[in-house]
Amino acid sequence: MIATVTLNPAIDKIIVVDEIKNFSNNKIKQIKLDIGGKGTHVSSVLSDLGLKNVATGILGGYTGSILESLLGKKNIQCQFIHPPNYETRTSYIIIEENKNNHFMLTERGNKVDEKSINELVEMIIKLSSSCEFMVFSGGVSPGFNIDIYKKLIELANKNGCKTFLDASGDYLLEGIKARPFMIKPNIDEICDIIGHRPENIKEIVFHAQKLIKSGIKVVAVTLGSDGSLIVSENEAFRIYPPKVKAINTVGCGDVFFGSSIFKLYHKSTLREAFKFATAVSASKAMKLMTSEFDINEALRLLDDVLIKDV
Amino acid sequence: MIATVTLNPAIDKIIVVDEIKNFSNNKIKQIKLDIGGKGTHVSSVLSDLGLKNVATGILGGYTGSILESLLGKKNIQCQFIHPPNYETRTSYIIIEENKNNHFMLTERGNKVDEKSINELVEMIIKLSSSCEFMVFSGGVSPGFNIDIYKKLIELANKNGCKTFLDASGDYLLEGIKARPFMIKPNIDEICDIIGHRPENIKEIVFHAQKLIKSGIKVVAVTLGSDGSLIVSENEAFRIYPPKVKAINTVGCGDVFFGSSIFKLYHKSTLREAFKFATAVSASKAMKLMTSEFDINEALRLLDDVLIKDV
Incomplete structure (x- = not known):
């Protein structure tokens, strides 16, 4: 089984x-309403690719009940903690059709009480003992300590789970101390790790390899429309995506993350997994909804995905 | 008593x-959440000025219950019709603080069933027999015929109610056939009435006087930051507002409309009523919330409001 953890869904x-x-x-x-929040987006991608999964994390109120119903429609098993008086936040994605423009407005989210955080820790211990993969993704509601991902990943690792982290800022810096199996920083998050903006790809590879030496198995750096850079103990390669006409690129990172995890869960090589993830993500960019893609379109785009060793 | 009617609140x-x-x-x-919809805005203004009032119209669902609670907090008596499976719409007002910019995104609203429309008609008959003033304001949910305002205003007029209309397009064109006591078109709505964009103030006065001859008692044309033009059987005058630093001009028209009605309810002359309304509306422009104003600020601004006969 595979589980996703979302500490501030939307x-x-x-x-x-x-x-x-x-x-x-x-x-x-x-x-239109869609599943929001990074971990829940990953759940949606896994489900769309035919992989049953469990979504956990923090959720509540009227918007929370809408989100649970959207997840339920995709056959995602919901095992969320519901703090009292907690309302799940909303993200607004505004699409200006005539100008081919879009932007996102995101709420910060509500504070989670300590009792609910403790309940979540218990849930992670329980779930990670029965799951092979556990995905930690996205921002964190106020109320959590900055070492929350570190703590949860340590618990899951201890239970033999392969852990995946997509976070930013201090939550990422603390989280990587727990040595997750894989991290997926974008270029801004790589800056968080290095402490400055890298000058070139070589510098990113150098720092990714340092992370690999520290015990992380895979570092997948997303570079927006420039594709991605994948580093593991044995290899380092860049992936160049196909050129497509983007309608809404919000959610592309989550679709990339989710579909690479889907392939890794099915024992694909890193090259196969990330080539596939790149094609699915390109299909997503052409869709209005934040986690929508067309698998047949993605399979057709596969041939236009280039991989080069670095 | 005074009642407001909102057919598509928000x-x-x-x-x-x-x-x-x-x-x-x-x-x-x-x-922040605020009362939305033109009629309900008028209710809010009347209430803030200390005038008890009843709000009726169409309302429902989760957002409807939030709106009723916001109206309730202002001591506005709610007597809405609640169609089944009907959700009150949301309007989004985006404020870009650094750029001193704002814009509004409005949902169209949900369809109202025939049974609920008939219930509303009964409510208008009942309310207009016990009210002196009835205010019809704003857009209309899908499901209503274009002559809905005409029909409701005729019923209210018949019951001896003074009726006020703020609408646009066909709803305005049909509504004025019922000869409401007062209408408050903005410049776009004057275009709807005339059939083209007027060349100058003189042309607007000419058409307003035609409306007066048809039986409407007061035509108040709002001209945005250029103030307003008031025409009745005996007079025609322009009002020039004070110069203020605007933060959010959304809702200024409703505040202007509501505070003029408040003064007319208290037997003020047209000049007194619209001078006051202009000052209150200027105070509103300096506030973040869509129906917020400061009455003391408005009273200070009164001296800077100019009136000139045309």
Whole structure:
């Protein structure tokens, strides 16, 4: 079994307008609700690829119940902790169709009480003893300590689970101390780790290899539309994505992360896994919804994904 | 008693960010919920000015219950019709603090079933027999015919109620056929009435006087930051507002409308009523929330409001 952990999930509200005029009342053409939050996005991707999975983390209130129903529709098993008086946050993704533009507005999320955090720790201990893979992904609700990912990953590692981390800032810096199996930093998160903006790919490889030496098995660095860089003990390679016409790139990182984990769960090599993840992510970029992709389109795009050793 | 009728109310969600970066994830600094929808805004203004009032119209679902609780907190008596499976819409007002910019995104609203429309008609008949003033304001949910305001205003007029209309498009064109006591078109709505964009103030006055001859008693045309133009059987005058530093001009029209009605309810002259309304509306422009104003600030601004006959 595979489980995802989301400490600050969200509902994604996708709002489509023709074009925004400032100081004006702009009519919404279309509004859609989707699963939001990084870990829950990964769950959605795994489920869309046909892999049953469990979603856990923190969730509550009216928006929480909508999110649970969206996850349920995808046959994702929900085992969330529900803090009292806690309302799951909403992220707003605004799409300006005429300008081929989009941007996201994200709420910070509500504070989680200590009792609920303790319940979550118990849930992670329980789940990681019955799961092979556990995915920790996304920002953290106020109330958690910065070492929360470190603590949870240590517990899961101890139970023999392969752990995956996608986080940023202090949560990432603390989290990597627990030596997760794989991390997926983007370029900003690599800056968090190195302490400055790397000058070139060579410098990123150098720091990724330092992380590998510390005990992390795979470092997958996403570079936006420039693809990704994968480093393990035995190899380092860059992946160049196919050129596609993007509609909404929000969620591409989660789709990339989720589909690489899907392949690794099915014992693929790193090259196979990340080539596949790149194609699925390119398909996602062409879709309106934040975790939507077309697997047949992704399979057609596979041939246009290039891999080069670095 | 005074009643407001809102056929498509909303929750106003005010989202404050530093500045929006396109193709990016922008963190929300502050989020606030306020009463939305034009008629319910008028109720809020009347209540803030100390005038008890009844709000009726169409409302439902989770957002509807939030709106009723916001209205209740202002001591506004709620007598809404609740269609089954109907969810009150949300309007998003995005404030970019660093750029001193704002814009609004509005949902269209959900369809109202025929049974609920009939219930509303009964409610209007009942309420208008016990109210002196009835205010019809704002857009209309799908499901209503375009002559809905005409029909409701005729019923209220018949019961001896003074009726006030703020609408646009076909709803306005049909509504004025019922000869409400007062209408408050903005410049776009005047275009709806005339059929083209007027060349100058003189042309607006000419058409307003035609409306007066048809039986409407007061035509108040709002001109944005250029103030307003008031026409009745006996007079025609322009009002020039004080210069203020605007933060959020969304809702200024409703505050203007509501505070003029408040004064007319208390038997003020047209000049007194609209001078006061202009000052209150200027105070509103300096506030974040869509129906917020400071009455003391408004009273200080009164001296800076100019009136000139046209």
